[in-house]
Amino acid sequence: MASSSSSRGDGTANPNSALDPPPHDAGDTPDDDVHTDGTDIEHNQDIELDTGSDNDSAYAGSVNSSTWTASLTSSIQHFREENGRTYHSYRDGKYILPNDDSEMDRLDLQNMLFSMTISGALYVSPLQNPLHCLDVGTGTGIWAMDFADAHPGCEVIGIDLSPIQPTDVPPNLTFLIDDCEETWHYRHPFDLIHSRMMVASLADWPKFFAAAFANLRPGGWLENQDVWTLKCDDDSFTLDPPSCSLARWWNLTCEAVEKIGRSMVEAPLHKRRMIDAGFVDVTDETYKWPINTWPKDEKMKLMGLWSRENTVEALEALAMAPLTRILGWEKEEVQVLVAEARKDVMNRDIHAYWSM
Numbered sequence: 001m002a003s004s005s006s007s008r009g010d011g012t013a014n015p016n017s018a019l020d021p022p023p024h025d026a027g028d029t030p031d032d033d034v035h036t037d038g039t040d041i042e043h044n045q046d047i048e049l050d051t052g053s054d055n056d057s058a059y060a061g062s063v064n065s066s067t068w069t070a071s072l073t074s075s076i077q078h079f080r081e082e083n084g085r086t087y088h089s090y091r092d093g094k095y096i097l098p099n100d101d102s103e104m105d106r107l108d109l110q111n112m113l114f115s116m117t118i119s120g121a122l123y124v125s126p127l128q129n130p131l132h133c134l135d136v137g138t139g140t141g142i143w144a145m146d147f148a149d150a151h152p153g154c155e156v157i158g159i160d161l162s163p164i165q166p167t168d169v170p171p172n173l174t175f176l177i178d179d180c181e182e183t184w185h186y187r188h189p190f191d192l193i194h195s196r197m198m199v200a201s202l203a204d205w206p207k208f209f210a211a212a213f214a215n216l217r218p219g220g221w222l223e224n225q226d227v228w229t230l231k232c233d234d235d236s237f238t239l240d241p242p243s244c245s246l247a248r249w250w251n252l253t254c255e256a257v258e259k260i261g262r263s264m265v266e267a268p269l270h271k272r273r274m275i276d277a278g279f280v281d282v283t284d285e286t287y288k289w290p291i292n293t294w295p296k297d298e299k300m301k302l303m304g305l306w307s308r309e310n311t312v313e314a315l316e317a318l319a320m321a322p323l324t325r326i327l328g329w330e331k332e333e334v335q336v337l338v339a340e341a342r343k344d345v346m347n348r349d350i351h352a353y354w355s356m
């Protein structure tokens with residue numbers, strides 16, 4: 001998932017280079033998932049097509065969303081309202097996805113997809129007794145809460161532009177409203193810096209990697225998990241030329257985000273940029289999230305079921321602000337595109353997947 005995990009070396013041999021699996025993992029990461037030689041890994045390379053009927057039931061509901069009740073200044077709590085969605089107001093306009101209940105539900109659902117992808121683990125880095133962890137762009141804080149619960153001896157900080165995290169959190173977890181594109185001021189170097197689904201958020205990824213490097217203890221780990229793009233291994237879907245409304249939706253969203261200098265397609269560059277920033281033991285693992293239940297394999301079909309819900313919910317969330325604010329579309333035009341793209345997401349004859 002451009003699940004790039006890399007260590008901050010200090011010019012000496014990395015004590016973690018043996019890459020032992022994390023001790024707490026619910027499901028062990030397969031041995032062949034972890035590389036020490038810097039080569040890339042692609043998972044689920046050939047997904048077999050299910051030619052039978054689709055009798056799965058739709059995902060029934062969403063996991064709980066939460067409300068921030070701490071005393072923040074009213075300007076931070078007073079979200080921008082636009083086209084029926086709400087958006088962060090701190091550093092207004094920087095991040096193009098909404099922060100409302102629907103989006104929070106989607107983020108929590110997506111958290112489940114990440115968990116399934118790495119067999120129930122919270123991370124793939126070979127951590128040992130972490131004392132300090134930073135979650136950059138923590139969203140609803142769901143990962144940070146799970147991590148803090150799993151590591152009660154670790155002080156965890158989650159930062160975000162939006163105050164959408166719960167207040168009832170593990171005692172070793174603090175949420176901060178902060179802009180990660182500003183200079184970082186933390187009291188302790190971190191054992192792990194975790195950043196997930198931050199493409200389209202950052203204008204300057206090399207700056208981010210440099211900041212992460214400077215704020216890790218020697219031997220500490222940076223783990224990025226990001227989406228790359230929509231792909232397909234047969235001729236049922238293409239982006240160039242766009243074969244359907246889903247392809248058009250993705251191309252237009254990418255085009256709009258590019259215009260404000262925040263590319264959607266950054267994940268393939270993570271590894272090179274980490275190495276350039278000084279990281280060692282950099283690995284890059286690629287996974288597939290089918291857009292719906294088209295695969296035959298039961299695990300991939302289940303992934304597709306969750307991914308389908310995530311993709312359907314992402315259609316408007318991703319496109320509304322970029323297409324209206326940047327490309328000048330009307331809300332109704334976006335809604336028509338979203339409705340058409342939704343049909344493609346539900347269409348099991350389209351064998352597309354998210355390359356993660």
Ligand SMILES: C[S@@+](CC[C@H](N)C(=O)[O-])C[C@H]1O[C@@H](n2cnc3c(N)ncnc32)[C@H](O)[C@@H]1O
Binds near residue numbers: 142
């Ligand atoms: C797609 S969400 C991912 C949330 C979380 N990492 C997860 O995987 O569930 C991206 C998050 O990054 C936050 N974000 C975007 N730009 C940011 C910035 N410059 N500083 C801090 N947070 C930012 C957004 O507010 C949003 O909550």
